[in-house]
Amino acid sequence: MAEGRIKDEVLLKGENITLSFGGITALLDVSFAVKRGEIFSIIGPNGAGKSSLYNVINGFYKPQKGKVIFKDKEITHLKPFEIAKLGIARSFQNIELFKHMTVLDNLMMGRHIHIKYGLLKSLFYFGPCLKEEVEHRKRVEDVIDFMEIEHVRKKPVGTLPYGVQKRVEMARALCLEPEILLLDEPMAGMNLEETEDMARFILDVNNEWGVTVLLIEHDMGVVMDLSDRVMVLDFGEKIAEGTPEEVQKNEAVAKAYLGDTEGAFLGR
Amino acid sequence: MAADTFPKLLVEQAKKYGSKKIALREKDYGIWQSTTWEEYLEKVKYFSLGLISLGFEPGDKISIIGDNKPEWVIAELAAQSAGGFGVGIYQDSILKEVAYIINHSESKFVIAEDQEQVDKILDMLEEVPGVKKVIYYDPKGLKSYKSDLLAYFPDVIEMGREYEKTHPGLFEKNVENTKSEDCAWICTTSGTTGFPKLAMLSHRNLISMAINLGKYDPKYDKDEFVSFLPLPWVGEQMMAIASSLLFGFTVNFPESTESAQADLREIGPHIMFSPPRVWENMCASVQVKVMDASWFKRFMFDLCLPIGYKWSEYKFDKKTPPFYFKILYYLAYLAVFKPLKDRLGFSNIRSAMTGGAALGPDTFKFFHALGISLKQIYGQTEISGISCIHKDDDINPDTMGVPIPETEVKISEDGEILSKSPAVFMGYYKQPEETAKTVIDGWLHSGDAGYLTPEGHIVVIDRIKDVMSLRDGVKFSPQFIENKLKFSPYIKEAVTVGHNRDFIIALICIDFGIVGNWAERNKINYTTYTDLSSKPEVYDLIQKEVEKVNKGLPENAKVKRFALLYKELDPDDDELTRTRKVRRHFVEEKYKEIIEGMYEGKDSIKIEAVIKFQDGKTSTIRTVIAVRNV
Numbered sequence: 001m002a003e004g005r006i007k008d009e010v011l012l013k014g015e016n017i018t019l020s021f022g023g024i025t026a027l028l029d030v031s032f033a034v035k036r037g038e039i040f041s042i043i044g045p046n047g048a049g050k051s052s053l054y055n056v057i058n059g060f061y062k063p064q065k066g067k068v069i070f071k072d073k074e075i076t077h078l079k080p081f082e083i084a085k086l087g088i089a090r091s092f093q094n095i096e097l098f099k100h101m102t103v104l105d106n107l108m109m110g111r112h113i114h115i116k117y118g119l120l121k122s123l124f125y126f127g128p129c130l131k132e133e134v135e136h137r138k139r140v141e142d143v144i145d146f147m148e149i150e151h152v153r154k155k156p157v158g159t160l161p162y163g164v165q166k167r168v169e170m171a172r173a174l175c176l177e178p179e180i181l182l183l184d185e186p187m188a189g190m191n192l193e194e195t196e197d198m199a200r201f202i203l204d205v206n207n208e209w210g211v212t213v214l215l216i217e218h219d220m221g222v223v224m225d226l227s228d229r230v231m232v233l234d235f236g237e238k239i240a241e242g243t244p245e246e247v248q249k250n251e252a253v254a255k256a257y258l259g260d261t262e263g264a265f266l267g268r
Numbered sequence: 269m270a271a272d273t274f275p276k277l278l279v280e281q282a283k284k285y286g287s288k289k290i291a292l293r294e295k296d297y298g299i300w301q302s303t304t305w306e307e308y309l310e311k312v313k314y315f316s317l318g319l320i321s322l323g324f325e326p327g328d329k330i331s332i333i334g335d336n337k338p339e340w341v342i343a344e345l346a347a348q349s350a351g352g353f354g355v356g357i358y359q360d361s362i363l364k365e366v367a368y369i370i371n372h373s374e375s376k377f378v379i380a381e382d383q384e385q386v387d388k389i390l391d392m393l394e395e396v397p398g399v400k401k402v403i404y405y406d407p408k409g410l411k412s413y414k415s416d417l418l419a420y421f422p423d424v425i426e427m428g429r430e431y432e433k434t435h436p437g438l439f440e441k442n443v444e445n446t447k448s449e450d451c452a453w454i455c456t457t458s459g460t461t462g463f464p465k466l467a468m469l470s471h472r473n474l475i476s477m478a479i480n481l482g483k484y485d486p487k488y489d490k491d492e493f494v495s496f497l498p499l500p501w502v503g504e505q506m507m508a509i510a511s512s513l514l515f516g517f518t519v520n521f522p523e524s525t526e527s528a529q530a531d532l533r534e535i536g537p538h539i540m541f542s543p544p545r546v547w548e549n550m551c552a553s554v555q556v557k558v559m560d561a562s563w564f565k566r567f568m569f570d571l572c573l574p575i576g577y578k579w580s581e582y583k584f585d586k587k588t589p590p591f592y593f594k595i596l597y598y599l600a601y602l603a604v605f606k607p608l609k610d611r612l613g614f615s616n617i618r619s620a621m622t623g624g625a626a627l628g629p630d631t632f633k634f635f636h637a638l639g640i641s642l643k644q645i646y647g648q649t650e651i652s653g654i655s656c657i658h659k660d661d662d663i664n665p666d667t668m669g670v671p672i673p674e675t676e677v678k679i680s681e682d683g684e685i686l687s688k689s690p691a692v693f694m695g696y697y698k699q700p701e702e703t704a705k706t707v708i709d710g711w712l713h714s715g716d717a718g719y720l721t722p723e724g725h726i727v728v729i730d731r732i733k734d735v736m737s738l739r740d741g742v743k744f745s746p747q748f749i750e751n752k753l754k755f756s757p758y759i760k761e762a763v764t765v766g767h768n769r770d771f772i773i774a775l776i777c778i779d780f781g782i783v784g785n786w787a788e789r790n791k792i793n794y795t796t797y798t799d800l801s802s803k804p805e806v807y808d809l810i811q812k813e814v815e816k817v818n819k820g821l822p823e824n825a826k827v828k829r830f831a832l833l834y835k836e837l838d839p840d841d842d843e844l845t846r847t848r849k850v851r852r853h854f855v856e857e858k859y860k861e862i863i864e865g866m867y868e869g870k871d872s873i874k875i876e877a878v879i880k881f882q883d884g885k886t887s888t889i890r891t892v893i894a895v896r897n898v
Contacts, residue, residue: 104298141297146408151526153298200409208411 006228007036011212012088012180017056017066019049019236026052027063028236034180034214039206041215041223043247044233045256050216051093053233054182057214058090059083070180085113089178091169093185093216099158103149103168104140106157110175111136140175147171147201163194170201180212181205187219195219199226224248232256272448273471275312275349277513279443282309285516289489292338295523295531303338305516311338313439314428315421316346319377320438321431322401322424326351329373329454333357333366333388334381336495336521339405339421341509343379348452348471349442355454355466356500358846360839363388367395368463373454373697374398379421382406390415448472453509454697455502457649458845466697467649469502477652477691478510480672484657485619485643489516491538492616496521496528497546501847502653503624507541510652533613540617543624544631545848547642550612551631552757556782572600576637583636584664605638614640621645623654625849626728628751632665644668646726651675651712652691656726667725668718677726678711684732685718686711734852736767744772744825746852752820753827756813757782761837761844763855764827765863771828773866775859776810777801777836783809798891801832807896814898829866831895833859834875841880866895 012034019027027049034040042050055061057068059080068076075083097106115136117129125133144150147167152160157168166186173181183202187195199222205211217223223230224244232240232247234256240247247253271277281291282305291308293300303311319330330347331354332340340356347354355373357366359381366388370378378399380386389402390413404410405421432438452471456464495508512519517539522531558569579597582589589597609615620635623645635642646668647654655677658669671677675689692712695703706713717735718728729735730745737743746764753762753774760779766772778801786809787794794800810832818826837843843855856863865873873893878886 138297144298145296148524150298150523151530204409208409 005037005207005210009036010034011036011071012057012214013069014053014057015067015069017053017063017068019052019056019061019063025236027056027233029066030233030236030238031066032231032238032241034212036179036212037206037210038228039202039213039215039226041217041227041230042233043217043220043223043230047235048233049236050233051184052236054090054184054214054216057083057088057182081113084176087177087179088182089173089176089180090182091173091184091186093188095165095169097157097165097169097172100156102154102156103144103160103171104153106168106172107140107143107175108136110172111140113176139177143171143174146174146204148197163190166190166194166198167201170198174205174209174211178211180214182214184216185218186215187217187222195222202226272475273348273443273446273450274345274452274474274509274513275443275446277475278309278312278345279440281305281513281516285489289516290518291512291516292341292519292521293535294338294521295527295534298523300520300534308338308342311342311425312345312349314425314432315342316349316428316442317431317435317439318424318426318428319346320350321427322377322419324350324352324377328352328377329375330354330377330379331357331370331373331375332379332499333359333361333385334379334405335359335525336497336499336504336508337381337405338521339379339381340499341519343403344453344509347377348446349439351442351445351450353451353453353468355456356498356505357456358498358500359385361846362840363392365463367392369456369466370396370399372463373466376400378402380404383409386410386413386418390417393417446471448475451694453505455505455649456500458847458849464846465699465702467502468694468697469505469652470694473652473691473693474505474510475514476674476689477506477654478514480674480689480691481506481654481657482511482515483673484659485621487511487515487517487539487619491515491517491618492520492535493517493539494520494522494528494532494535494537496525496532497542501543501624502649503541503543506653507539511539529613533611536613536616538616539619540614541621541623541645543847544622544627545625547622547627547635548631548754551634551755552779552782554608554612554634555757556785568604572604573637575600576605576639577633580633580636586662601639609638609640614638619643621657623647624847626747626751628755629665630752630755636663636665646728647687648712648714650693650706651687651689652693654691655687655689662723662725664725667721667727669726670724671726677720679719680713682732683717683719683729685714685716685726685728687714688712738766738772738824739768739770740824742822742824749774749817749821749825749827750850752817753814756810756816758786758809758813761850763837763850763852765856769867772825773863774814774827774830775833775855775862776814776830777833778806778810780836797836798834798889801834802891802894804894807832807894811896811898818898827898829895829897831862831866831873831893833862834877834889834891834893835879862893871895 010033014030014032017027017030044050056063059078067074070086122129149167157165170186187198202213206213227244230244230247232253239252239256240250271280285305287304287306289305290302291305292303329352332343355369357369378389380389380402386402386404401419402417403419403421403424407420448471450470451468452474454466454468457467458464493507497504508519520535522528558566575597617640620640620642632642643658645654646656655675656669656671677687680686688711715732716728717730717732718726720726730747735745749764750762753759758779759776761777763775764772780797783806792803792805814827814830839846844850862873875893876890878888880886
């Protein structure tokens with residue numbers, strides 16, 4: 001891994017976030033800080049509040065207490081599209097793509113927030129719009145090349161195998177040119193080979209493009225291999241944070257996963 | 269002809285076409301990006317000078333490993349221009365093989381495509397001490413690599429530009445100094461055992477081959493060619509390097525291996541030369557797609573195909589079909605064959621060739637039925653790839669055609685095919701004793717058994733050592749039977765055994781994709797390849813296919829029993845060569861238990877086998893293999 005990849009600057013910070021739905025507390029007093037350039041994983045048993053935390057960062061849920069701070073600016077009360085514009089992109093656990101559109105169209109859609117021309121202007125396609133469109137297409141092609149999906153460029157997403165759809169989902173998020181990428185179980189339901197490919201893509205995005213990555217993943221082998229730091233949630237509370245080694249040794253973590261203190265085996 | 273080496277040819281073509289004609293085209297960013305002849309020359313020039321500035325000396329060698337991209341051929345020509353040569357390495361070669369080729373060829377430079385290939389070289393640096401530089405052309409994932417050994421292709425071209433400032437005219441002088449007798453390139457030949465042999469081909473060999481082939485199979489500068497088969501293969505060298513430089517046609521490189529079929533269709537090539545496997549795959553994929561098509565399409569296909577077959581028979585017999593039949597064929601052509609050709613990317617095809625191994629006559633007929641004039645080529649790497657070809661008006665699916673100009677072919681007393689031409693290679697690199705065994709008095713010994721027909725066509729029976737006889741003396745060619753079996757879309761690979769035995773048996777590998785599809789449609793559950801190939805329903809399916817094949821075989825040489833193997837044959841397990849020919853003796857040895865069991869008359873054989881995965885892990889398979897009588 002490259003030297004100097006991780007900067008000291010804190011890119012994304014959560015302060016005492018509490019989120020509840022009626023009587024159910026999804027997140028309780030969760031704080032964290034992600035540095036620029038890091039791969040930061042969030043793990044925890046089902047229902048621990050991992051995806052809820054993503055939704056808070058995205059601005060999709062508004063927490064009752066606490067703040068989300070991105071580059072020293074509070075974003076807790078911004079709308080999701082405003083947050084996306086700042087450079088926070090996300091891929092979804094259940095693939096959220098337009099199934100009947102081609103891969104290319106889906107990815108061009110990912111450029112949406114960067115498109116400057118409006119509806120009226122686009123009526124006169126030739127000229128500035130054309131130039132802009134070419135520029136967008138070039139960025140999209142960079143991502144296509146990066147995610148190795150050239151062969152399905154013109155295929156409708158719905159016809160692709162699941163593993164490839166997952167890649168398109170991540171590609172769509174990358175088309176936003178994010179500074180920070182939130183990945184929600186990118187490896188779920190993949191076989192060993194697809195998982196390894198995906199792990200390589202995540203490392204390359206982080207390494208080559210300098211994108212900070214937030215990762216929710218159940219495959220512990222992957223989490224322990226990729227992450228710089230890991231945060232563990234259990235029933236909405238943060239129970240541990242640290243390097244993969246530290247977290248693996250943590251008794252509270254083992255307990256949350258296994259229900260007793262025996263067996264510290266978080267390996268695959 | 270004045271230009272007698274490839275660098276000279278390149279200079280000549282660049283002078284002739286300049287920036288007006290496209291030499292290379294590569295699909296990138298989803299768009300076909302062109303390189304004109306002038307730019308082609310420029311890139312070769314500066315890359316060549318760049319190599320020299322990095323310490324490349326005349327006589328030095330390079331190794332290239334990677335996908336077909338313009339950089340591949342540029343590097344090849346650059347090495348030749350600098351007075352050296354090199355060797356291409358198949359990308360899927362195992363590490364041991366890569367190290368052997370780099371060491372044996374004494375390569376100083378390795379041109380590796382991307383991270384995957386660079387990792388291969390960096391991982392075994394200790395085993396290849398002679399390597400001075402590794403030059404890559406796809407920078408993805410390599411940004412954080414700090415090794416001094418690495419250089420980026422465009423950077424080397426820049427170094428070349430710098431170098432020219434202090435050494436003007438060096439490239440031109442170097443090109444002038446290339447000699448036609450010098451080695452131009454090394455092609456690896458699949459040794460049937462152990463490591464590959466490195467066959468040295470001179471400029472003269474390759475150029476004379478291209479000229480003589482061109483006389484029987486003309487090529488024009490307006491032609492398009494798609495380069496998607498491995499460039500280390502002599503067939504791809506024949507086309508993408510030798511013929512393209514000689515005739516000035518455009519070479520197109522697909523975006524990625526997965527998109528090759530779609531890219532081929534976009535280009536619509538005029539020329540195509542592929543080993544049988546590619547034609548067989550296309551044929552099989554048509555058959556599968558037809559199975560999945562609507563009933564009307566299926567009906568039309570089934571209606572028209574016999575007309576096409578009949579048409580091809582007229583052609584093979586050199587008879588003129590009656591007038592009414594011409595109309596009938598024309599209608600069938602319009603209704604089915606023309607759109608089908610378009611689908612396959614063959615709308616413009618004029619010169620379609622197959623070579624490298626035997627193509628089943630049925631596949632051959634199939635393409636002629638579509639109106640594609642597929643021709644058989646015969647030759648070895650050692651004779652620059654070709655000695656015989658079908659002439660356009662003289663096609664016979666059972667033969668390999670007639671010798672090309674300047675080529676003599678004769679049959680030795682033992683029935684071996686011998687050939688002689690200016691294209692016979694210089695020898696195996698650093699293996700004179702092997703060369704002496706192969707070329708005797710200028711005659712190249714092919715190791716193939718064959719005979720000449722009264723019309724002068726050459727017929728190849730099989731490898732001499734592979735022609736077999738049953739205990740009662742009946743001779744048979746296993747390959748012939750296997751090709752018949754493989755014509756079935758469900759059968760991927762077949763190995764027949766019967767030498768000095770009482771009858772013939774077959775080991776069959778099903779095609780996982782196609783049989784899997786079939787199983788799904790018939791609601792048969794399966795998990796793995798092993799599981800699928802042990803299903804009784806699959807056995808029933810294959811049995812029908814074997815029975816069909818048996819109908820076309822002589823009474824005493826029919827397949828009597830068969831079994832389905834629990835795994836696919838794989839080059840990584842040494843069962844196939846890199847060009848996917850079966851290593852018969854190895855397979856017979858490896859599956860001895862099964863074969864003996866089949867001859868003992870057992871109906872099921874218990875097997876415990878170790879399977880090796882690509883990453884070196886092993887796992888044990890325990891399974892029971894059923895045997896069927898046909």
